[in-house]
């Protein structure tokens with residue numbers, strides 16, 4: 001006798017703390033297509049274990065429709081399933097950013113002050129880039145300016 005397949009939330013999960021729904025494109029024109037790097041999911045699980053609270057994925061995969069609509073000078077890692085924008089309810093943006101820095105998989109980490117989220121991506125680069133975004137302006141962090149920017153958050 002075969003058991004009936006249990007259609008629980010489980011079937012939607014991609015890892016212990018994240019579901020496919022979290023990563024799907026939210027443009028509303030593409031039937032929620034999605035593509036996600038498993039390395040990124042692994043990094044997010046590591047981040048979860050450091051924060052131990054629910055992580056909201058505000059933006060995961062972006063389909064080619066909405067990715068090209070936005071003329072971005074930088075490479076859009078969301079469109080290749082390598083990036084997510086995150087926020088957590090119980091921790092500050094700064095704490096989220098600092099914890100994200102502890103995850104070696106994340107090679108691009110951006111803190112968006114105006115929209116209150118942290119972007120992480122697993123671009124194929126040796127060196128990590130960190131930046132702060134405020135009112136559309138992007139400031140790359142280095143060992144000299146890092147302290148003063150993070151202090152004033």
Ligand SMILES: [Zn+2]
Pocket residue numbers: 025026027028029030031032033062063064065066
């Ligand atoms: Zn879409």
Ligand SMILES: [Zn+2]
Pocket residue numbers: 059078083084085119120
């Ligand atoms: Zn992003």
